[in-house]
Amino acid sequence: MSAPSLPVMHTEGAQFIDPAGQPVRLRGVCIGGWLNMENFITGYAANETLMRAKVRDVLGADRADAFFERILNSFFAEADAAFLGENGFNVVRIPINYRHLERDDRPFEILEGGFRHLDRAIESCGRHGIYSVIDLHALPGSQNQHWHSDNPTHLAQFWQHRHFQKRVANLWRAIAERYRGNPWVAGYNLMNEPADETGEVVGRVYTELIRIVREVDPDHIIFLDGNTYSTDFSMFDTPEPNTVYALHDYVAAGLGRSPHYSKDIALKKFLERSDFARSTGTPLFVGEFAPIYENDEAIDAPRRVMLDDQLDIYREYGASWTSWMYKDLGRQGIVNARAESPYRRLFDDFVAKKRRLSVDQWGSDGVGVGEVTQPVQDLVAREFPSFDPYPWGRFDWVRTLLVNILLAQPMAEEYADLLRGLDDSELGALADSFAFENCEVRDTLLSQLRAG
DSSP: OOSSSSSSOOEEEEEEEESSSOEOOEEEOOOOSSSSSHHHHHOOSSSSHHHHHHHOOOOOOOOHHHHHHHHHHHHHHHHHHHHHTTTTTOOOEEEEEEGOBBBBBBTTTTOOOGGGHHHHHHHHHTTTOOEEEEEEOOOOOOOSHHHGTTTTSSSSGGOOOOHHHOOOOOOOOHHHHHHHTTTEEEEEEEOOOOOTTSSSHHOOOOOOOOHHHHOOSSSEEEEEEEEEETBBBBTTOOOTTTTEEEEOOOOOOTTTTTOOOOOHHHHHHHEEEEEHHHTTTTTOOEOOOOOOSSSSSHHHHHHHHHHHHHHHHHHTTTTEEEEEOOSSSSSSEEEOOTTTTTTHHHHHHHHHHHHHTOOTTTSSSSSSHHHHHHHHHHHHHHHOOOOOTTTHHHHHHHHHIIIIIIHHHHHHHHHHTTTTOOOOOHHHHHTTTTTGGGGGEOOOHHHHHHHH
């Protein structure tokens, strides 16, 4: 295809081409847990909207808004962009919750102020030579069945309601209008990890969204996640121009979900998930990958080997990537809030309770209190032996309902109650625990990714 009319990154064959016309391999991180908060990243329970509502009940609307704004200002700022640039990363993928840009009670009305943090992140990263991929991570109605689409249930209602789909089209029109021509925006990730159980709606929705974006911005790259959490690309036929088919490449053993691992297993999964991109000669882009760490050397050492294996594979195939993720409480991030920080001192026992009860899906065993959960698992398996629900089967379905929703939602109240009685300076200190200068770097992970 011909180069775009504006000097922005684009694709030519299997390569990314920077605004200066040079091939570039993108290597970076996802800024998870920031503009789309996630429970295991910043320590709360359940889904973001429920947590915010419970905090508002405790602090009042004005103080809660000020607290969350302080967190957003601290979590990603100029120092974070400088750190990433200094360490050779050239891309960030920025997950965003639609609620920053639109309200459910006033659909189709774009919130101009909701762009403020995204704007400053793109500008800050650009000053340090870093491109941004804008990732709509949580959609109205939820495009998948889990917490990271801000889903309070186990149902992905986005696929059943044209109303939700039209709202997302309106959001993307506004995003594309705002960032067209911006040389530090690498492109638009139209939705994170769609999970359309029928497989019949996702292709149509993508076609409509591509048309809307291209009407406004014909130049920026469009990133398309595959169905079933960015692993299935069977809904696509002929590739769209200037489009990247982005896979997510988690290794089950690296998440504690399988005792079996070899580099051959990792390679097989990568080749399966990247088959469409490789067969069509479009760029390879791994939007998410990486193991979870347990801060137990016996567990973490083999997981570092898994990460090295994946990075070797990506180098061999010339794949670009963004690791999941940049900053958290110490599970996956390069940068972690310090153990002695005010936030960790207040919430570490709460986080330990979450782990004991297995209320966070990411990084837990899904069992928690086994004398309660295992009989339920056994009952469902015994009474409904052929039950194999989408997307991840019976065990995941039961754990989601039983511990990730039933137990997690009352814990959202417990999280908020820990803020009760704190004055504004104490709340500010909690939020500032996530500022770069108050965090520590996981040097082993940084070294691995720098070499990738």
